[in-house]
Amino acid sequence: MTTPKTKTSTMELMLQIGKQAKDAARVMRNASDEQKSKALKKMAELLLESKQQIIEANKKDLQAAKEKKLEAPLIDRLTINENTINNMATGLCQIADMADPVGKRSETIIRPNGMMVAKMRVPIGVIGIIYESRPNVTIDAAALCIKSGNATILRGGSEAFHSNQALGEIILQGLRAAQLPEYAVQVVPTTDREAVGILVTMTDYVDVIVPRGGKGLIERLTNEASVPLIKHLDGNCHVFIDKDADIRKAHAIAINAKTYRYGICGTMETLLVHHEIAPAVLPDLCTDLVQKGVELRGCERTRNLVDHIQAAQETDWETEYLAPILAIRIVDSLDEALDHIAQYSSEHTESIVTENLNSALRFQKEVDSSSVYINLPTCFADGFEYGLGAEIGISTNRLHARGPVGLEGLTTEKWVLTGNGQLRGQ
Amino acid sequence: MTTPKTKTSTMELMLQIGKQAKDAARVMRNASDEQKSKALKKMAELLLESKQQIIEANKKDLQAAKEKKLEAPLIDRLTINENTINNMATGLCQIADMADPVGKRSETIIRPNGMMVAKMRVPIGVIGIIYESRPNVTIDAAALCIKSGNATILRGGSEAFHSNQALGEIILQGLRAAQLPEYAVQVVPTTDREAVGILVTMTDYVDVIVPRGGKGLIERLTNEASVPLIKHLDGNCHVFIDKDADIRKAHAIAINAKTYRYGICGTMETLLVHHEIAPAVLPDLCTDLVQKGVELRGCERTRNLVDHIQAAQETDWETEYLAPILAIRIVDSLDEALDHIAQYSSEHTESIVTENLNSALRFQKEVDSSSVYINLPTCFADGFEYGLGAEIGISTNRLHARGPVGLEGLTTEKWVLTGNGQLRGQ
Numbered sequence: 078m079t080t081p082k083t084k085t086s087t088m089e090l091m092l093q094i095g096k097q098a099k100d101a102a103r104v105m106r107n108a109s110d111e112q113k114s115k116a117l118k119k120m121a122e123l124l125l126e127s128k129q130q131i132i133e134a135n136k137k138d139l140q141a142a143k144e145k146k147l148e149a150p151l152i153d154r155l156t157i158n159e160n161t162i163n164n165m166a167t168g169l170c171q172i173a174d175m176a177d178p179v180g181k182r183s184e185t186i187i188r189p190n191g192m193m194v195a196k197m198r199v200p201i202g203v204i205g206i207i208y209e210s211r212p213n214v215t216i217d218a219a220a221l222c223i224k225s226g227n228a229t230i231l232r233g234g235s236e237a238f239h240s241n242q243a244l245g246e247i248i249l250q251g252l253r254a255a256q257l258p259e260y261a262v263q264v265v266p267t268t269d270r271e272a273v274g275i276l277v278t279m280t281d282y283v284d285v286i287v288p289r290g291g292k293g294l295i296e297r298l299t300n301e302a303s304v305p306l307i308k309h310l311d312g313n314c315h316v317f318i319d320k321d322a323d324i325r326k327a328h329a330i331a332i333n334a335k336t337y338r339y340g341i342c343g344t345m346e347t348l349l350v351h352h353e354i355a356p357a358v359l360p361d362l363c364t365d366l367v368q369k370g371v372e373l374r375g376c377e378r379t380r381n382l383v384d385h386i387q388a389a390q391e392t393d394w395e396t397e398y399l400a401p402i403l404a405i406r407i408v409d410s411l412d413e414a415l416d417h418i419a420q421y422s423s424e425h426t427e428s429i430v431t432e433n434l435n436s437a438l439r440f441q442k443e444v445d446s447s448s449v450y451i452n453l454p455t456c457f458a459d460g461f462e463y464g465l466g467a468e469i470g471i472s473t474n475r476l477h478a479r480g481p482v483g484l485e486g487l488t489t490e491k492w493v494l495t496g497n498g499q500l501r502g503q
Numbered sequence: 504m505t506t507p508k509t510k511t512s513t514m515e516l517m518l519q520i521g522k523q524a525k526d527a528a529r530v531m532r533n534a535s536d537e538q539k540s541k542a543l544k545k546m547a548e549l550l551l552e553s554k555q556q557i558i559e560a561n562k563k564d565l566q567a568a569k570e571k572k573l574e575a576p577l578i579d580r581l582t583i584n585e586n587t588i589n590n591m592a593t594g595l596c597q598i599a600d601m602a603d604p605v606g607k608r609s610e611t612i613i614r615p616n617g618m619m620v621a622k623m624r625v626p627i628g629v630i631g632i633i634y635e636s637r638p639n640v641t642i643d644a645a646a647l648c649i650k651s652g653n654a655t656i657l658r659g660g661s662e663a664f665h666s667n668q669a670l671g672e673i674i675l676q677g678l679r680a681a682q683l684p685e686y687a688v689q690v691v692p693t694t695d696r697e698a699v700g701i702l703v704t705m706t707d708y709v710d711v712i713v714p715r716g717g718k719g720l721i722e723r724l725t726n727e728a729s730v731p732l733i734k735h736l737d738g739n740c741h742v743f744i745d746k747d748a749d750i751r752k753a754h755a756i757a758i759n760a761k762t763y764r765y766g767i768c769g770t771m772e773t774l775l776v777h778h779e780i781a782p783a784v785l786p787d788l789c790t791d792l793v794q795k796g797v798e799l800r801g802c803e804r805t806r807n808l809v810d811h812i813q814a815a816q817e818t819d820w821e822t823e824y825l826a827p828i829l830a831i832r833i834v835d836s837l838d839e840a841l842d843h844i845a846q847y848s849s850e851h852t853e854s855i856v857t858e859n860l861n862s863a864l865r866f867q868k869e870v871d872s873s874s875v876y877i878n879l880p881t882c883f884a885d886g887f888e889y890g891l892g893a894e895i896g897i898s899t900n901r902l903h904a905r906g907p908v909g910l911e912g913l914t915t916e917k918w919v920l921t922g923n924g925q926l927r928g929q
Contacts, residue, residue, distance in 0.1 A: 103845060103871070106869070106871065107868065107869055180868070186890050188888070188889075188890055192879060192883070194889050194890060197867070197868075199871070201901050201902070202871075202901060284901045284902075285901070285902060305731070305902055323924070325924075326923075326924035329924060329926060330924060330926070333926040333927055333928075333929070337926075337927050337928055419529060437921075441623070441919050441921075442533065442606065442623075443532070443533055445529070445532065445625070445628075445917075446917065447917055447918065448917065448918040448919075448920065449917060449918070449919055449920075450919075450920045450921070450922065451920070451921040451922065452921070452922045452923055452924055452925075453618055453920055453921075453922035453924075453925055454926060454927060456927045457618070457920065457925075457927050462614070462927065463614075463620050463918065463920075464612050464614055464620060475627050475628060475710045475711070475915050476627070476710075476711060476731055476902060476903040476915060477902040477903045477915075479915060479916060479917055479918070480917065480918040481918070489901050489902060489903075489905060490905060491871075491872065491873055491874065491875060491905055491906065492873065492874040492875070492889065492905070492906040492907070493867050493874075493875055493876075494874065494875075494876045494877070494879055494883065494889075495863075495867075495876070495877040495878070495879075496876065496877065496878045496879035497752075497878055498749070498751075498752035498755060498756060498878050498879075499878075499879055499883075500755055500756070500759040500763075500880060501759060501763050501880060501882045501883050501888065502759075502763055503759070
């Protein structure tokens with residue numbers, strides 16, 4: 078593998094990768110589940126056997142990262158150790174053992190003329206994955222795409238180049254062992270940034286792009302891409318504590334929603350509280366959140382109720398902090414909470430805490446987000462937690478897949494009609 | 504209503520329409536099926552009562568069309584008569600009586616921690632429809648969008664301006680009678696072409712565009728749109744007569760697939776025939792097709808078998824004629840047919856004629872088109888024929904809806920999780 082330097086050669090390289098992927102997709106579409114699972118299990122075996130080589134390749138990336146003085150969290154995400162490799166291998170086996178989504182037929186409808194109409198689940202085709210520093214995405218994304226019968230083009234971050242190439246070698250050997258096409262998974266062999274711009278506009282060869290990374294990456298791709306993206310930009314998630322909430326549940330859910338992890342997209346960023354229950358809930362809750370190191374920014378009524386809270390600005394309602402900061406607003410009614418969410422939410426994940434059936438049902442029906450919860454913390458927004466087995470990402474698109482996207486989100490449906498010589502108009 | 508003349512005012516107008524649609528969508532999302540059906544039935548009633556006014560408005564358009572010397576088929580499509588109005592009213596009642604897709608929940612999965620995970624079907628939001636001369640699309644599209652709980656922006660052809668405005672007035676009265684928002688359906692009140700370019704880029708207000716019209720329109724919109732399109736560009740459909748075909752079925756299916764109507768997207772444009780059965784099928788079939796006025800263009804082997812057939816060029820395999828022309832190719836095997844289809848098909852609708860189970864199943868599995876048939880003519884590609892009740896269009900997109908798109912294709916799914924205070928990581 079070579080690393081072309083000029084733009085022309087990057088263009089040629091990417092077009093060649095695209096053509097190879099499209100050809101491989103035709104074979105992958107018809108691969109048996111046995112073959113696909115065999116490839117994944119072989120990869121798991123090879124990963125465990127090749128720990129030393131992978132860690133050596135990763136060291137090159139870590140060395141370069143340290144020379145470039147990359148920040149500690151980035152280096153942390155970049156690092157592969159024995160444990161990372163064990164986890165990748167376990168993940169591969171789990172995905173291998175999942176049910177194959179391909180070929181499933183919906184219930185068949187018999188039309189009056191006797192012809193049978195059904196839908197069949199099929200792979201999307203060629204999926205491009207663009208991601209940043211975590212090299213384990215190379216294995217996870219390849220596994221999900223193989224299992225769902227797609228061909229994949231993987232473009233990881235330049236800082237993980239050597240790690241990703243080493244993992245790509247494992248994937249290649251797994252595909253070979255299962256007699257699947259070598260180009261079913263291609264790790265782009267160049268760090269040229271131009272390759273990304275080409276990948277997201279190759280509409281002849283690439284059916285969908287899944288970007289995984291920070292907001293900067295997603296914004297850039299949204300502007301440049303002509304291939305559809307399965308993506309979310311913001312996770313400005315809300316929890317609403319209704320007047321009929323159970324106070325202990327409300328307390329625990331709010332703490333968990335904010336502090337389970339600060340940096341994930343399902344983290345609660347604004348807490349809405351019904352004014353009737355606010356005096357009973359907020360003082361203790363705020364004390365506990367501050368004790369956990371969370372900075373609070375409240376509306377005026379919140380500040381009248383609890384001391385030492387900064388005044389929230391308009392921008393606070395719009396912000397996904399991804400940090401130990403929480404905006405708090407007291408509202409007069411469920412309707413006011415719904416209005417606030419309609420105005421500020423990023424349509425990712427919202428939750429109501431209530432014991433009132435009507436409020437719960439109204440909230441779940443009327444909130445127009447990809448996930449809407451009753452009595453659960455928003456941090457549950459994750460494919461594993463939903464029982465999808467694994468996720469390729471989370472989508473706030475309105476078309477195709479919304480919320481956590483698993484194997485099924487990497488497939489589509491075609492119509493299959495079966496007749497016996499029926500004619501139209503006769 | 505006014506017809507602004509400057510670009511600035513068209514931009515302002517469209518943004519206002521967009522904002523109004525987005526507000527209306529929030530109300531429509533929660534409208535009951537009773538309300539939605541009531542609106543449609545009221546429209547049907549008003550259509551029948553207002554025949555004279557509608558036909559008067561249509562006459563203005565017909566007058567202008569004659570002055571502009573538009574072609575006869577275009578004037579034909581533009582014309583509204585009593586019969587057209589009766590059909591629109593019947594269509595409205597049929598859509599009103601269909602099951603509401605909104606609010607349906609998938610089967611609920613209970614996770615190990617007891618939380619319940621399901622999907623709920625919900626409207627997409629704001630749907631833009633861009634169409635050409637047929638004014639009945641105004642009623643049909645509005646009805647499908649109302650029933651599926653969406654807000655709609657309708658932009659018909661300038662040649663049908665007065666007809667569409669008159670129909671828009673009926674829709675408005677129907678919405679009012681059912682206490683639905685007036686802006687749930689907006690007929691764009693300007694003929695400025697600029698309005699289309701603005702509509703397809705208003706990503707803040709419009710969730711999806713369904714274009715209905717000729718290839719020129721679709722190509723223009725594909726290039727200009729940043730809002731996702733539900734569309735198909737070509738219908739280059741194939742029928743493959745397998746060696747194990749029933750000769751009588753093959754003959755009837757091929758005739759029907761080509762001659763049911765020449766101008767619809769499901770019309771067969773290329774016929775592939777297995778060489779073993781070609782001598783038994785092609786001579787009679789070609790005679791009958793020619794007798795019906797179909798011009799035949801064949802490969803060399805076809806021309807050796809049947810006299811007076813033009814030689815097919817490479818471009819013939821790529822062409823959607825939408826005319827009484829058919830390309831014919833003899834192939835050596837099912838695999839060669841699959842290869843031909845993979846290379847030239849527009850992934851719209853393909854069919855195999857065979858009595859052989861394995862060939863049938865392979866074809867239906869391996870052909871990567873939005874509809875794949877066994878022993879049926881491709882001209883069945885239509886929402887009514889599939890039992891969808893009506894269709895907003897046909898899609899060859901790979902994401903979201905493929906094939907004929909009915910009510911369900913105008914909806915999407917969100918995740919709904921219900922718990923009792925479960926926490927993550929505990």
